[in-house]
Each structure stands twice: as C-alpha cells, then as structure tokens.
Amino acid sequence: MRKIALRFGLMLAALPIANTAAAASEPTVSDPSVVVRAPTVPVVTDDQNLFESFGGREGLVRIMDDVMERWMANPRTRPFFENSDRTVVKARLVEQFCVIMNGPCTYSGRSMAEVHRGMNVNEGAFFALVEELQRTLNAMDVPFQAQNRLIAALAPMHRDIIDR
Numbered sequence: 001m002r003k004i005a006l007r008f009g010l011m012l013a014a015l016p017i018a019n020t021a022a023a024a025s026e027p028t029v030s031d032p033s034v035v036v037r038a039p040t041v042p043v044v045t046d047d048q049n050l051f052e053s054f055g056g057r058e059g060l061v062r063i064m065d066d067v068m069e070r071w072m073a074n075p076r077t078r079p080f081f082e083n084s085d086r087t088v089v090k091a092r093l094v095e096q097f098c099v100i101m102n103g104p105c106t107y108s109g110r111s112m113a114e115v116h117r118g119m120n121v122n123e124g125a126f127f128a129l130v131e132e133l134q135r136t137l138n139a140m141d142v143p144f145q146a147q148n149r150l151i152a153a154l155a156p157m158h159r160d161i162i163d164r
C-alpha cells in the first residue's frame with residue numbers, strides 16, 4: 001500500500017485513509033475460481049460532500065469521457081482499451097465511482113477480479129491509468145483532498161487488477 005501510495009505521488013502518512021465499507025451492492029462472482037482480494041465498490045462513508053466535489057453524476061460522465069481519451073492516447077493503456085466497448089466501460093466506471101462516493105447509483109458491472117482477470121495488466125499500466133485519471137481530475141479542478149479520498153479507495157484494487 002505504501003509503495004502504491006508513493007507511486008501515486010501521495011504521502012501515506014498525510015493521506016486521509018478512506019473510511020470505507022463494503023457496499024451491499026458488491027457484485028457476485030460467477031466463476032468460483034476467481035479470487036477476490038479487495039472490494040469493487042468500497043463506499044467512502046465519512047465524507048458526504050465527496051460526490052458533489054466531483055460534480056455529481058454529470059461530473060463523473062465528463063470525467064470518464066476525458067480520461068478515456070487520455071487512456072487511448074497513452075501507449076501504456078491504449079492496447080487494453082482499443083478493443084473494448086468503451087461506452088460501456090465509461091458507464092460502468094461512472095456507476096462504480098458514484099457508489100464509492102456514496103452517490104445515488106447502483107453498480108451493474110462485474111467485480112474487479114473478474115473483469116481484469118487474464119488481461120495481464122502490469123504495474124506500469126496500472127500506474128499510467130491512475131496518473132491519467134489524476135490529470136483529468138486536475139484539469140476539472142476537483143479539489144486535491146477529494147482526489148485523494150477517491151484514489152485511497154481505488155488503490156487496494158491493484159490486488160485484483162495487476163497480474164503478477
């Protein structure tokens with residue numbers, strides 16, 4: 001976690017560790033061979049304004065539109081997304097982030113373990129994806145504290161996303 005936090009340019013000591021709770025809507029895993037190591041929709045429970053800091057659902061739609069363009073422009077992330085249905089991925093990401101931020105949404109996608117299994121995502125691709133997300137959030141003037149809360153909730157998901 002510390003290494004992950006440092007790669008995100010965050011000071012773990014200064015990071016407001018997200019107070020998260022597994023959502024009731026945690027997706028079920030259909031394949032019993034999939035091992036889940038981290039929640040897919042860990043709800044940040046102690047910041048009611050977080051969702052508004054990201055502009056609500058409309059803000060999240062704008063964020064996903066912007067970041068998907070960045071992921072497609074980045075040679076580390078583009079190969080993963082070029083054959084995916086990016087409209088669906090963006091819609092699911094909006095839902096996922098909305099639920100994480102305690103917004104009024106339901107996540108209809110699969111668990112992170114199941115979605116990314118066998119994709120051969122490495123650390124470089126993971127960090128590139130998060131860095132592009134941070135660029136989008138900066139461009140959209142999302143307050144740094146709010147960004148940190150989201151990133152702290154996402155970081156543990158690397159266990160289910162990176163293939164070692």
Ligand code: HEM
Nearest residue numbers: 077080081084089092093096109110115125126129154157
């Ligand atoms: C914390 C980081 C990440 C989060 C929160 C995340 C979240 C998601 C979500 C919600 C979906 C849609 C799930 C569904 O359709 O059921 C998805 C799909 C996908 N993700 Fe990620 N993801 C992350 C990291 C990555 C990384 C690092 C890569 C590769 C560089 C990646 C590549 C993909 C691809 C290619 C799909 C589409 C899969 C398909 O169409 O079947 N993701 N991700």
